[in-house]
Amino acid sequence: LSEVARAVDELRSDKLLHVRVAHKEIVAQDILLFELVSTNGLPLPAFSAGSHVDIYLPGGLTRQYSLCNNPAESHRYHIAVLRNDDGRGGSRAMHQLVDKGDTLTISLPKNHFHISETATASVLFAGGIGITPLLSMAERMSATGHSFALHYCTRSRARTAFWERIESSGFSDSVFCYFSEEPTDLLLDLPRVLRTCDPNAHLYTCGPKGFMDAVLMAAREEGWSEDRLHYEVFNAELAKLPTDGSFEVELAKSQRTIRVAANETVIEALSANGIQVPVSCEQGVCGTCLTRVLQGQPDHRDFFLTPEEREAGDQFLPCCSRALSSTLLLDL
Ligand code: FES
Numbered sequence: 412l413s414e415v416a417r418a419v420d421e422l423r424s425d426k427l428l429h430v431r432v433a434h435k436e437i438v439a440q441d442i443l444l445f446e447l448v449s450t451n452g453l454p455l456p457a458f459s460a461g462s463h464v465d466i467y468l469p470g471g472l473t474r475q476y477s478l479c480n481n482p483a484e485s486h487r488y489h490i491a492v493l494r495n496d497d498g499r500g501g502s503r504a505m506h507q508l509v510d511k512g513d514t515l516t517i518s519l520p521k522n523h524f525h526i527s528e529t530a531t532a533s534v535l536f537a538g539g540i541g542i543t544p545l546l547s548m549a550e551r552m553s554a555t556g557h558s559f560a561l562h563y564c565t566r567s568r569a570r571t572a573f574w575e576r577i578e579s580s581g582f583s584d585s586v587f588c589y590f591s592e593e594p595t596d597l598l599l600d601l602p603r604v605l606r607t608c609d610p611n612a613h614l615y616t617c618g619p620k621g622f623m624d625a626v627l628m629a630a631r632e633e634g635w636s637e638d639r640l641h642y643e644v645f646n647a648e649l650a651k652l653p654t655d656g657s658f659e660v661e662l663a664k665s666q667r668t669i670r671v672a673a674n675e676t677v678i679e680a681l682s683a684n685g686i687q688v689p690v691s692c693e694q695g696v697c698g699t700c701l702t703r704v705l706q707g708q709p710d711h712r713d714f715f716l717t718p719e720e721r722e723a724g725d726q727f728l729p730c731c732s733r734a735l736s737s738t739l740l741l742d743l
Pocket of ligand 1: 689699
């Protein structure tokens with residue numbers, strides 16, 4: 412219900428776009444590229460490198476996909492979708508139900524993964540389909556003469572989306588590919604790459620959680636400060652543990668107490684009781700639902716807070732995180 416209500420709200424406030432699928436193409440094993448164009452021939456709203464759009468899929472699901480074309484383009488949006496048969500159905504719906512000629516409803520581009528304005532150099536680490544926002548960043552960095560290197564890790568050449576596009580680009584010399592399932596001379600030596608970066612370089616990574624955890628842990632061990640680390644996970648699987656139990660949230664401002672059942676999120680429990688907290692990704696990625704915790708111990712399940720912010724325990728992401736204490740007192 413919350414997704415439907417949000418879509419209606421956004422339609423009323425002109426935050427939604429209708430686009431046509433102009434092209435659908437296989438760009439690697441299990442990965443399809445979709446080209447989206449406006450339905451009225453007008454230019455699409457501009458986007459910055461690192462942006463994504465919410466796509467309202469046939470069947471009622473909403474999913475976020477990064478825009479992976481050159482951000483200087485206004486005649487199209489490109490998204491690439493990896494099919495995940497073990498996922499929650501979003502990628503299957505894109506692969507099976509969306510075809511050339513179809514009209515889709517999408518959000519305006521949003522960006523939670525900006526290129527730092529102050530960086531003098533950058534290093535980008537892409538794991539698999541995580542290449543999508545980083546490819547758009549590479550286009551932008553190349554166009555502005557920004558110094559960067561893109562390290563792109565996949566399982567095999569066949570699973571490497573955009574190989575030809577990268578090879579024929581003006582920045583191909585700045586891209587290094589690694590294939591974990593193929594014999595190769597080139598192995599990603601994270602500590603060595605990180606040590607040889609400009610001391611003020613910023614790091615950007617996107618990909619599966621294990622990949623990003625490894626990149627970020629290596630950077631922290633090499634002494635990179637948090638303000639130089641930028642990351643984004645899309646279609647993250649919400650961590651559900653068999654030991655998850657119910658707990659209560661007390662709302663300081665509205666003086667109410669809501670029980671969160673073992674099988675629901677805090678956002679779902681609040682929404683069922685008529686309390687709406689703004690959400691976007693609902694996967695602990697974007698930070699939209701960030702809420703102050705006044706008392707109690709959060710059980711952080713997000714990908715947004717830094718280790719220091721988690722440690723402080725005074726804020727959490729109620730779309731995915733839970734409680735270690737029996738009650739959380741929230742600033743709501
Ligand atoms: S809605 Fe994105 S982190 Fe909660």
